[in-house]
Amino acid sequence: MFILSNNFAERANYYKKNFPFLEEIPEKVYYSWQTGFVKPNPRAFKNLLTENNLEPEECIYFDNSEENIKTANDLGIKAFLYTDIENLEKALKDNQIIYQTGSNSSILFRAFGIVP
Numbered sequence: 001m002f003i004l005s006n007n008f009a010e011r012a013n014y015y016k017k018n019f020p021f022l023e024e025i026p027e028k029v030y031y032s033w034q035t036g037f038v039k040p041n042p043r044a045f046k047n048l049l050t051e052n053n054l055e056p057e058e059c060i061y062f063d064n065s066e067e068n069i070k071t072a073n074d075l076g077i078k079a080f081l082y083t084d085i086e087n088l089e090k091a092l093k094d095n096q097i098i099y100q101t102g103s104n105s106s107i108l109f110r111a112f113g114i115v116p
Contacts, residue, residue, distance in 0.1 A: 040071040
């Protein structure tokens with residue numbers, strides 16, 4: 001799992017300090033201020049794919065931005081727009097990424113900043 005984020009350095013440092021699992025759970029976090037590529041620029045996605053030797057069709061991507069979803073889909077990445085935690089949990093469950101939902105997963109997703 002990877003995080004692809006447009007967050008700036010100060011916010012990223014805040015997350016690292018207050019939510020250390022955000023750096024521990026994923027294999028790597030890609031911040032636009034470090035990579036120089038801001039979503040929805042296709043290079044942001046391609047950089048992550050290339051660095052990790054991944055094919056787009058191997059990936060699933062979630063975002064709350066229709067523009068970012070379109071870019072991911074255009075690249076061949078299966079992408080899902082989420083509007084709330086229930087929508088996100090359903091997509092994760094439907095794609096067999098998680099097998100149960102509830103308060104624990106909701107807390108995790110909220111801590112990731114996934115709920116708009």
